[in-house]
Amino acid sequence: MTSPATTDDPGPAAPGSVPPAVPAGDSATAPASARADIGFTPEPTLVHERVIDWFEVHARDLPWRAPECSPWGVMVSEVMLQQTPVVRVLPRWQDWMQRWPRPIDLAQAPTAEVLTAWDRLGYPRRALRLQAAAQAMVERHSGEVPDTAETLRELPGVGEYTAAAVACFAFNQPEVVVDTNIRRVHARAFTGHALPGKTYTSAQRRLAADLMPDTAPDAGATACAWNASAMELGALICTARAPQCEICPVADLCAWRAAGSPAPTEEQQTRGQGWAGTDRQVRGAIMAVLRTGDPVERDQLLEALPLPEASPEQRSRCLDSLIRDGLAAQTGALVSLPGA
DNA sequence: AAGCCGGGGGC
DNA sequence: GCCCCAGGCTT
Numbered sequence: 001m002t003s004p005a006t007t008d009d010p011g012p013a014a015p016g017s018v019p020p021a022v023p024a025g026d027s028a029t030a031p032a033s034a035r036a037d038i039g040f041t042p043e044p045t046l047v048h049e050r051v052i053d054w055f056e057v058h059a060r061d062l063p064w065r066a067p068e069c070s071p072w073g074v075m076v077s078e079v080m081l082q083q084t085p086v087v088r089v090l091p092r093w094q095d096w097m098q099r100w101p102r103p104i105d106l107a108q109a110p111t112a113e114v115l116t117a118w119d120r121l122g123y124p125r126r127a128l129r130l131q132a133a134a135q136a137m138v139e140r141h142s143g144e145v146p147d148t149a150e151t152l153r154e155l156p157g158v159g160e161y162t163a164a165a166v167a168c169f170a171f172n173q174p175e176v177v178v179d180t181n182i183r184r185v186h187a188r189a190f191t192g193h194a195l196p197g198k199t200y201t202s203a204q205r206r207l208a209a210d211l212m213p214d215t216a217p218d219a220g221a222t223a224c225a226w227n228a229s230a231m232e233l234g235a236l237i238c239t240a241r242a243p244q245c246e247i248c249p250v251a252d253l254c255a256w257r258a259a260g261s262p263a264p265t266e267e268q269q270t271r272g273q274g275w276a277g278t279d280r281q282v283r284g285a286i287m288a289v290l291r292t293g294d295p296v297e298r299d300q301l302l303e304a305l306p307l308p309e310a311s312p313e314q315r316s317r318c319l320d321s322l323i324r325d326g327l328a329a330q331t332g333a334l335v336s337l338p339g340a
Numbered sequence: 341a342a343g344c345c346g347g348g349g350g351c
Numbered sequence: 352g353c354c355c356c357a358g359g360c361t362t
Contacts, residue, residue: 077357078357078358079358080357081356081357081358082356082357082358082359083345083346083347083355083356083357083358083359084346084347084348084356084357085348085349085355085356085357086356086357087349088347088348088349088356089357120346120347120348121346121347122345122346122347122348123345123346123347123358123359124345124346125345125359125360126345126358126359129359129360156359157358157359157360158359159358159359159360160358160359161357161358161359162357162358162359165357177357179357179358180355180356180357180358181356181357182357198341198342199341199342231357232357234357235356235357239355240354240355240356241350241351241354241355242351270354270355271354272353272354272355273343273344273345275346275347276352278344278345279344279345280344280345280346280347281346281347283345283346284345284346284347287346325345
């Protein structure tokens, strides 16, 4: 099919009509641009075309991208994919959709089963919020996934990204979807930076909005194609660690490449959170025990954690915080998943 | 704006 | 061992 990205462009995107890519090291005149503070930025329309065409050939065959996938399936995938890589989500998503194919099915499930099915995807509060969202959909939306970003945003666990992604990918709404992959693609291709930095700034939000293809005839489909394509490019080619510029469809248009692929600045480093010794590690260890099944005595549970470094105070504090979060429950001395 | 919240795989 | 991953929520 023809790319709708250029249907509003009267002039054909002939090579000569577009500012030529600047080969690294070429000090020739680079077109000035209001879009970034560097000497060269690519023509967005050309990037749209290239990246969308690349996507149509190289996109991964993910089940939540199938035409027959329900909005609920899309929403489940988006929540599971919050900070969890695709390869780990795939099997959990399959099980989940088989077991709870509609929002109402999850809404009525015992919370203990929901947390067990979440398995080790991490951040189990997401599972709790997804069930709460399902219950809200039953109560407020006749058991249907809302079809606008604004309404989706009101659901538990649905932030700016997820609301836009579900509205776009499930309902073809022309929302501006910005995830970590897209931020990085924008930073490199258009801003000329190695990495986008830790915080999502208003300038980045503005850039993302400016970059959306404006196509009157089929705005939803084109916006969705661009969002999905840019995301996939960031996931497969324009990766954080070792980008594969050799096979990138917009390597010759990339502002970062044109600038000589400078290394990330101090400001752009992301600095990890640390893991060993944290409450997150201890909470995770407790949840791993509780997921295995039967209620256990509190003292026995806390002593048996495979974390020699964790103090009794930390173990106790973490269990209490899990109970407070609704991820665990205690009756007398017995601790279990909630509702188990 | 910064900190917290899991867990595993890649390098 | 460090870094990253289709973020969200609280302070």
